[in-house]
Amino acid sequence: NSNASENGALTGTCTGFDLLDNKGGLQGGNLVIIAGATSQGKTSFANSISLNAIKTGKKDAVYSMEMPKKEIASRIVSSASRISSSKLLYSPLSEGEFMLMDRGVGSLNDCMKNLFFDDRSTSNIDTILSSIRSMKIKHGIDGAIIDYLQILNVNMKNQNKEQAMGDVARRLK
DSSP states (O other), X not given: OTTXXXXXXXXXXXXXXXXXXXXXXXXXXXXXXXXXXXXXXXXXXXXXXHHHHHHTTOOEEEEESSSXXXXXXXXXXXXXXXXXXXXXXXXXXXXXXXXXXXXXXXXXXXXXXXXXXXXXXXXXXXXXHHHHHXXXXXXXXXEEEEEOGGGOBOOOTXXXXXXXXXXXXXXXX
16 A cells, blocks of 8 residues: 555554554545445544544544534544443433543543634535635644535536535545
């Protein structure tokens, strides 16, 4: 693999997943699309990759057409604390769970400054591309996660859904 050195060393961004990191990690300029059936953990997988990247000093922007910033943040804290995000959001925590959450948040303190959210609720590809460019200039982001490409609003003039997604992928690249 051209992304890894001869001994399999990481040459790109650490993902925290050995199968990817042993092939060099995420490389600058690459577009990675995570696809799968409904409820297979695509968002959790992408969030885990982002969390591992920001822990190594990389900067990421997150765009979600599906969930608000508060829910994404709770999923990140959930990952660090091992407490379900729904429990963090909607249920009282026991003293032990509160201590786990506090430790999890503490472990994230230094790296959370490297994670950026665009508060605008948008599913317009042009707005997202503009925001990514702006975040690159303003914050020096290294990557962006866009959750749920299928519901992006694209100008689909005489295009079917597959052609539209191909156009989105080309524009994101």
